[in-house]
Amino acid sequence: MAQDPRLQTAARALARSRRLVVFTGAGVSKESGIPTFREAETGLWAQYDPMELATREAYERRPAFVWSWYEHRFGAAAAVTPNPAHTAIAELERLLPQVTVVTQNIDGLHQRAGSSDVIELHGSMFRFKCLSGQHDGFVLADFAGQDEKPPRCPECGELLRPDVVWFGEALPGDAIDRAQALSADCDVMLVVGTSGIVYPAAGLPLLAAEAGATVIDVNPERDALTAAADIFLQGPGGEVLPELVAAVRQHLAG
Ligand code: BJW
Numbered sequence: 001m002a003q004d005p006r007l008q009t010a011a012r013a014l015a016r017s018r019r020l021v022v023f024t025g026a027g028v029s030k031e032s033g034i035p036t037f038r039e040a041e042t043g044l045w046a047q048y049d050p051m052e053l054a055t056r057e058a059y060e061r062r063p064a065f066v067w068s069w070y071e072h073r074f075g076a077a078a079a080v081t082p083n084p085a086h087t088a089i090a091e092l093e094r095l096l097p098q099v100t101v102v103t104q105n106i107d108g109l110h111q112r113a114g115s116s117d118v119i120e121l122h123g124s125m126f127r128f129k130c131l132s133g134q135h136d137g138f139v140l141a142d143f144a145g146q147d148e149k150p151p152r153c154p155e156c157g158e159l160l161r162p163d164v165v166w167f168g169e170a171l172p173g174d175a176i177d178r179a180q181a182l183s184a185d186c187d188v189m190l191v192v193g194t195s196g197i198v199y200p201a202a203g204l205p206l207l208a209a210e211a212g213a214t215v216i217d218v219n220p221e222r223d224a225l226t227a228a229a230d231i232f233l234q235g236p237g238g239e240v241l242p243e244l245v246a247a248v249r250q251h252l253a254g
Pocket of ligand 1: 023024026027029030031036037038039043054104106120140164165166167168169170171173192193194195196197198199200218220221222223235236237238
């Protein structure tokens with residue numbers, strides 16, 4: 001891949017970037033051991049029906065079932081560590097003037113790898129909120145002593161829920177507003193590990209492309225955004241991104 005002219009073209013664009021947005025999805029965390037959603041056989045939605053787990057209606061219908069699914073997933077995800085893709089993305093911040101990571105992931109791995117400006121579009125597995133919508137910002141320690149599952153809101157006694165964005169729910173307004181503004185104003189967008197089919201998040205690379213940014217797509221498979229990208233780097237993020245960042249460093253040094 002290091003000799004691939006597409007990798008060198010992408011590295012040149014990145015080395016010149018003044019305002020970079022890195023847009024990521026579940027694929028960037030796959031090499032850490034967190035399953036993606038839509039990959040055949042290994043993806044979560046290949047095993048579970050998203051409408052039975054990732055909607056408010058599903059939670060209201062079967063709160064204990066949905067809570068235990070999240071508890072299991074969060075427990076497994078909390079035990080993993082950032083992989084070379086996360087580290088390479090964090091490294092870009094030390095090389096370029098402005099780097100913002102916009103992620104659909106809820107696992108906190110970009111922050112743990114050292115990225116300092118991370119916009120979480122679909123929430124966080126480390127925060128919980130009240131089903132009433134009145135109280136938020138709870139962490140595990142706030143209800144660790146409760147035996148009841150799902151636990152109750154410490155403020156009002158309503159059920160707590162993970163602070164993640166389920167289907168049919170609006171994304172956090174400040175997060176999507178800032179992500180859209182940055183996407184429409186960036187000069188390069190690096191897209192990593194997303195199928196590019198969940199909106200409004202998947203609209204961000206299209207905004208960047210319309211605004212004239214160079215869009216680079218990194219994925220082992222073609223995805224729904226590949227056709228709109230200027231450069232497609234085919235391969236796993238944990239292999240492609242360290243090579244890409246090494247090439248950026250060479251361009252900056254030369
Ligand atoms: C690698 C790799 C390696 C593998 N390296 N890559 C038509 C019908 C019904 C609904 C809609 C519709 N059109 C639009 C909608 C709305 C819906 C939507 O987009 N649905 C589509 C699926 C059709 N969107 C919504 O409902 C959103 N809200 C909304 O629109 O609100 C409107 C509203 C406005 C105002 C008021 C009220 C409402 C919300 C979407 C929420 C998504 N939530 C989830 C779950 C989060 C919580 C949880 O984790 O449980 O978010 S679903 C899931 O998909 C998760 C992800 O963030 C999201 C995106 O998935 P992602 O990251 O792209 O993963 P995959 O698995 O799809 O792809 C992985 C990729 O990695 C693959 O390409 C691999 O090849 C690649 N890969 N290994 C790099 N090593």
